[in-house]
Amino acid sequence: MTMTITVNGMSCGHCEQTVEDALRGVAEVSDAHADRETETATVEGEPDIAVLVQAVEDAGYTART
Numbered sequence: 001m002t003m004t005i006t007v008n009g010m011s012c013g014h015c016e017q018t019v020e021d022a023l024r025g026v027a028e029v030s031d032a033h034a035d036r037e038t039e040t041a042t043v044e045g046e047p048d049i050a051v052l053v054q055a056v057e058d059a060g061y062t063a064r065t
Helices: 013-024 049-058
Strands: 002-008 029-035 040-045 062-064
Touching: 002 049, 013 029, 013 040, 013 049, 040 049, 049 062
Parallel strands: none
Antiparallel strands: 002 040, 002 062, 029 040
């Protein structure tokens, strides 16, 4: 399953990597890709969406579904 969430606050490649790492750390996420241009993160797997949002926020960014 593919899910996309909105992520605000990414301004560089390092930001994208930080968000991807945070999302990949969530149980049941098989892959993640963040894009600062579109302000989105796409996740492969079957995680709880609320856990994804919390992981991004814990990494210092704003997220919403």
